[in-house]
Amino acid sequence: METRNQIHVFTAGHISHPEITNIKAKIESLMIEFKHRGYLYHGNGDRSYHSEKLATAFGLLNTPSKAPILIIKNTRMCMDCHSFIMHVTELVDREIVLREGNRVHSFKKGRCSCRGCW
Incomplete structure (x- = not known):
C-alpha cells in the first residue's frame, strides 16, 4: 500500500x-x-490481523475519506478477509481495489467485482 x-x-x-x-x-x-450489523467472524488468532485487514485499516486512516484504497498482494486472500473488505466498503462508502496474483477485486458498496468466485 x-x-x-x-x-x-x-x-x-x-x-x-x-x-x-x-x-x-x-x-x-x-x-x-x-x-x-450481523457480520460473523470466521477465524481465530492472527486472522484478525491478516495483511489485507492491516492494509485496509491503514488506508482508511491515512488516505482522504473518499479516495479509493489500492492494495497489492502476492497471495490469495482468505474468505474472511474478502468478507471483511466487503463490509468495510458498505460501512464507509469507499472503493477498495485489491490485486492478488492473477485477479483484481474491486470492492464497492458491500459488493465485489468477483461476485464470490475467485
Missing part, C-alpha cells in the same frame, strides 16, 4: 509498523460495528 510517496508493507500479525496501535484499534472498531 502506498501513501504519501511511501510504500507500506504488511504481513499477517505484523506488529512493527509505527502506526500499529492505531491500525489495530481501527480493525477492532470496525469489527464491533460489523458485529452489530
